[in-house]
Amino acid sequence: MPPSARPPSNQTNSSPASFILTGIPGLEEYHIWIAVPFCLMYIVSLAGNLSLLLVIKVECSLREPLHLFLAMLAVADLTLSSSTVPKTLGVLFSHSKEISFHACLVQMFFTHMSFIAESTILLAMAFDRYVAICAPLQYTTILTRPAIVKIGLAALVRGICVMVPTIFLLKRLPYCGRRVMPHSYCEHMGIARLACADIAVNIWYGFATTLLSPGVDVVLITISYALILQAVFRLPSKGARLKALGTCASHLCVILLFYTPAFFSFFAHRFGHSIPQHVLILLANIYQLLPPMLNPIVYAVRTRLLRERLVRMFVRQDLP
Numbered sequence: 001m002p003p004s005a006r007p008p009s010n011q012t013n014s015s016p017a018s019f020i021l022t023g024i025p026g027l028e029e030y031h032i033w034i035a036v037p038f039c040l041m042y043i044v045s046l047a048g049n050l051s052l053l054l055v056i057k058v059e060c061s062l063r064e065p066l067h068l069f070l071a072m073l074a075v076a077d078l079t080l081s082s083s084t085v086p087k088t089l090g091v092l093f094s095h096s097k098e099i100s101f102h103a104c105l106v107q108m109f110f111t112h113m114s115f116i117a118e119s120t121i122l123l124a125m126a127f128d129r130y131v132a133i134c135a136p137l138q139y140t141t142i143l144t145r146p147a148i149v150k151i152g153l154a155a156l157v158r159g160i161c162v163m164v165p166t167i168f169l170l171k172r173l174p175y176c177g178r179r180v181m182p183h184s185y186c187e188h189m190g191i192a193r194l195a196c197a198d199i200a201v202n203i204w205y206g207f208a209t210t211l212l213s214p215g216v217d218v219v220l221i222t223i224s225y226a227l228i229l230q231a232v233f234r235l236p237s238k239g240a241r242l243k244a245l246g247t248c249a250s251h252l253c254v255i256l257l258f259y260t261p262a263f264f265s266f267f268a269h270r271f272g273h274s275i276p277q278h279v280l281i282l283l284a285n286i287y288q289l290l291p292p293m294l295n296p297i298v299y300a301v302r303t304r305l306l307r308e309r310l311v312r313m314f315v316r317q318d319l320p
Contacts, residue, residue: 016179018100019099019194021097021183022091022181023184024092025281026276026278031093031094035092035093039089041289041290042289045296048292048293048295049074049296050074051296052071052299053071053074055309059313069124069148070306073118073125076114077295079117081289084107084285088285091184104191105186107186112163112188113159113160114159115262117155119217123220126221126251127224128143129247132247133232162209165205166206170192170202173202175195175196176195184281184285188206189202210266214262225252250302250303253302254299258291261283261291268283
């Protein structure tokens with residue numbers, strides 16, 4: 001092909017300098033009213049997870065495997081919400097709707113990476129409960145400090161390995177000057193749909209990674225709890241059964257809070273073609289905000305030792 005017949009590289013082969021995030025299409029007049037509860041939820045999330053990390057760091061009695069996994073969960077929650085919510089609030093308050101292409105990729109990377117890491121941590125916590133109930137005598141020998149550190153590193157590495165290919169999959173696409181993204185933050189398929197080329201590889205990669213990372217985690221968590229319930233109902237006394245179930249209740253609540261909105265949002269985006277776009281984007285924002293906000297509250301309410309340490313740290317009684 002002669003040079004004159006080739007398409008200009010700045011139109012077809014180069015990435016745009018920036019994208020414009022529109023927020024929640026169809027609800028522009030309500031952006032301020034939506035931003036206020038989002039902001040409050042984010043503040044509660046920051047306060048809850050930072051308090052959790054602080055009390056686990058300060059209190060030596062909270063260095064058991066479950067509490068260390070809880071600290072990892074808090075870090076993942078902070079990363080998940082902080083990677084998107086500040087920019088979302090900027091878009092909803094109309095302070096800054098523009099985001100550079102590379103900043104968009106970075107936001108997308110940390111959003112999905114922290115989601116995969118958190119899913120891995122929830123799987124590790126299910127294994128922790130399985131060992132505690134089904135093999136209590138081996139608990140301290142299986143879940144040692146080095147083993148927990150390796151699990152935390154595995155969660156991080158897994159998230160990175162899954163997400164690095166998406167960077168290259170998105171950078172290879174031509175965007176033909178398309179810059180307006182009908183979303184409040186950058187996510188993989190939202191960016192890919194702006195391309196003026198076939199994105200089948202992106203679609204199948206996103207679908208496969210969802211099934212092979214969080215999807216597999218859900219299956220393994222379900223198997224863990226099936227074995228836990230089988231062991232619990234073999235216990236001789238009703239009190240022992242209730243106590244064993246009580247130790248799992250907070251984790252089950254967190255699992256439901258995390259996976260339910262996330263998977264509903266994922267499948268609704270791909271198969272819910274009749275669902276209005278503003279509903280899909282609201283769902284996507286909810287799974288960024290709801291679990292990070294409620295996880296510390298659930299564990300503080302359901303875990304007596306953690307609750308007592310939090311009260312001791314933040315509620316100081318005046319001496320006479």
